[in-house]
Amino acid sequence: MLRFLRKGATSLYVKLFFIIIVIVFIFWGIGSFTSERKNLVAKVNGIPITLKEFQEYYNFQISRLKQTFGEISSKDLANLKLKEQVLEELIKLKLLEDQAEKLKIRITPVEVTYAISQIPSFQENGKFSPTKYQYILRELGISPEFFEKLIKSDLIYQRLKFLLTAPIMVSESEIKEYLKYNKQTLEILEIDLPIKTCIQKVAFTEKDLENYYLAHRGLYKENEKVKLTYLLIPYEAKAKVTEDEIRKYYEENIEKFRAPLRVKLKRIFISADQPNAFEKAKTIRSELKSLSDFSKFGEIKSEWFEESALPDTIKEIVKASHPKDIIGPIKTPSGYLILGIEEIQPQKILKLSEVESEIRKFLEKEKIMNEAKEKANKIYSEIVKANSLTLWAKENNVSLKETDWITQKELGEKFNNFKLAQKVFNSPKGEFFAPVDTPQGILLIEIKDKKPERILSFEEAKEKVKKDFLNDKGKELCENKAQLLISDLKSKDKITPNDPILKDFNTKEFRINRYQLKEIFSPLISQELSNVGKSGLIEKTFWEKDDLKIFFIQKILPFEGEIKENELSEAFLDLLREKRETWFKTWYQLLRERAKIKIYPIFEKL
Numbered sequence: 001m002l003r004f005l006r007k008g009a010t011s012l013y014v015k016l017f018f019i020i021i022v023i024v025f026i027f028w029g030i031g032s033f034t035s036e037r038k039n040l041v042a043k044v045n046g047i048p049i050t051l052k053e054f055q056e057y058y059n060f061q062i063s064r065l066k067q068t069f070g071e072i073s074s075k076d077l078a079n080l081k082l083k084e085q086v087l088e089e090l091i092k093l094k095l096l097e098d099q100a101e102k103l104k105i106r107i108t109p110v111e112v113t114y115a116i117s118q119i120p121s122f123q124e125n126g127k128f129s130p131t132k133y134q135y136i137l138r139e140l141g142i143s144p145e146f147f148e149k150l151i152k153s154d155l156i157y158q159r160l161k162f163l164l165t166a167p168i169m170v171s172e173s174e175i176k177e178y179l180k181y182n183k184q185t186l187e188i189l190e191i192d193l194p195i196k197t198c199i200q201k202v203a204f205t206e207k208d209l210e211n212y213y214l215a216h217r218g219l220y221k222e223n224e225k226v227k228l229t230y231l232l233i234p235y236e237a238k239a240k241v242t243e244d245e246i247r248k249y250y251e252e253n254i255e256k257f258r259a260p261l262r263v264k265l266k267r268i269f270i271s272a273d274q275p276n277a278f279e280k281a282k283t284i285r286s287e288l289k290s291l292s293d294f295s296k297f298g299e300i301k302s303e304w305f306e307e308s309a310l311p312d313t314i315k316e317i318v319k320a321s322h323p324k325d326i327i328g329p330i331k332t333p334s335g336y337l338i339l340g341i342e343e344i345q346p347q348k349i350l351k352l353s354e355v356e357s358e359i360r361k362f363l364e365k366e367k368i369m370n371e372a373k374e375k376a377n378k379i380y381s382e383i384v385k386a387n388s389l390t391l392w393a394k395e396n397n398v399s400l401k402e403t404d405w406i407t408q409k410e411l412g413e414k415f416n417n418f419k420l421a422q423k424v425f426n427s428p429k430g431e432f433f434a435p436v437d438t439p440q441g442i443l444l445i446e447i448k449d450k451k452p453e454r455i456l457s458f459e460e461a462k463e464k465v466k467k468d469f470l471n472d473k474g475k476e477l478c479e480n481k482a483q484l485l486i487s488d489l490k491s492k493d494k495i496t497p498n499d500p501i502l503k504d505f506n507t508k509e510f511r512i513n514r515y516q517l518k519e520i521f522s523p524l525i526s527q528e529l530s531n532v533g534k535s536g537l538i539e540k541t542f543w544e545k546d547d548l549k550i551f552f553i554q555k556i557l558p559f560e561g562e563i564k565e566n567e568l569s570e571a572f573l574d575l576l577r578e579k580r581e582t583w584f585k586t587w588y589q590l591l592r593e594r595a596k597i598k599i600y601p602i603f604e605k606l
Contacts, residue, residue: 239367266340
């Protein structure tokens with residue numbers, strides 16, 4: 001599947017359509033397998049979740065955590081409830097895939113190919129790099145097939161979400177109310193307690209530090225380290241590609257250069273909830289004399305749709321239509337749809353001339369990589385005979401490079417390969433390894449020496465112990481002091497910055513509109529403040545860097561001004577996005593609540 005992508009597809013091979021997908025946000029699971037009952041982890045409405053797919057997804061998440069935080073203990077995993085999180089994500093995947101199947105949503109291999117080629121992490125100089133793609137997947141410890149399933153699942157989610165929420169619109173009155181709310185002015189008193197002021201009041205003895213060290217000594221350790229010798233065979237050679245090779249590659253992969261049919265549509269949706277919805281739809285249709293008339297009925301901006309994104313009924317109608325045609329009303333499960341055909345781009349095969357330069361670059365790079373791999377494999381066979389990279393280098397008068405003492409995390413970062421780092425740290429001194437691909441070339445390495453992990457003595461760790469002790473005690477003191485203040489402020493309707501009760505705190509006053517909150521405060525605080533509906537104390541504390549914060553809303557002033565036309569258009573998309581997001585979350589929650597979930601005993605044993 002997608003063999004061409006894994007060899008080197010680029011963004012020129014398909015037309016631009018999909019939104020760029022960033023790898024950090026792709027966590028939608030994997031494809032399904034059939035299995036014996038004993039290998040089932042769960043069933044979702046009769047759809048199996050196999051042990052194999054659970055383990056694949058679980059291992060993938062473990063790999064991601066290790067890259068972010070280093071080694072993860074079993075206790076940490078238990079606290080994170082990762083096992084339960086993975087199962088819940090797979091349940092979500094199965095439910096959404098089932099709904100997509102019912103709505104006849106299909107994701108083609110070409111769509112998956114293009115989505116992957118647009119991920120910035122896999123690009124060099126703005127273009128897809130097959131070498132980087134394969135390298136990053138190896139670092140993640142996953143196969144291209146597995147990653148393609150991740151992408152396909154994410155595309156299904158995006159397509160399903162779009163299809164279900166597209167009919168949801170916002171009225172002008174809703175936008176005005178939204179603007180009036182966000183234009184309300186909040187008079188806020190921020191009360192700050194810096195941790196350094198609390199730390200200054202912490203008294204301690206040498207014995208306190210020693211006891212803290214003994215209680216937390218597992219935190220004060222020097223990680224295992226290695227020293228490596230290595231040889232890098234770079235991708236620096238030049239390669240010649242003939243016209244015949246380019247033409248042969250194009251002809252053998254012709255299907256990969258197919259651009260699907262696309263259509264640009266204007267849309268008007270009449271919800272089935274409205275009285276006499278069908279009659280209203282027919283009336284609107286009769287008033288549509290041209291595509292420009294769509295704007296009279298709140299039509300949103302025209303959008304491009306690929307053939308596979310359209311439901312079958314609409315797809316057939318569109319295929320039989322022409323630009324400037326108006327079709328409908330079309331009955332849908334939630335109402336009636338009227339479409340305006342603005343433009344049609346028929347399916348076509350991209351010409352060789354359109355992709356020739358990209359094919360040439362790909363084949364040149366492939367030849368260079370193959371030559372480097374052949375050289376590395378030849379050297380590796382000689383290293384095996386010598387039973388040492390160091391001895392081989394000495395016999396052949398080759399200079400090797402050497403690392404400093406480095407930890408597993410540092411090794412993973414140095415060669416951008418955390419899987420290799422894990423393998424190295426699981427191997428003994430003197431071990432050498434088969435050739436390893438990197439973006440720069442082929443790597444041959446040998447473990448020159450190793451240092452085991454060790455717990456630092458109290459004297460070695462004393463400064464860090466003191467810092468951690470003071471930080472913990474300072475936070476505790478700050479939080480206790482803040483809770484006492486909150487108790488005193490609960491009964492107050494108003495408070496001034498100069499109130500004696502605040503003498504040990506720093507204060508700031510803000511007079512700010514709701515929509516400006518996110519420009520001043522952190523996401524957590526701005527979200528809390530934006531949802532406040534009345535004046536008074538917010539009875540919770542917020543840590544922001546090294547300050548503990550408490551907020552008192554002095555006044556909420558209504559917006560009395562006039563809403564301008566340009567503000568309506570700007571707020572439209574924000575409100576529409578929020579409304580659709582809220583609707584989809586509620587829809588999924590109901591879907592999840594109605595689902596029949598059976599979890600098998602094997603899950604508890606994992």
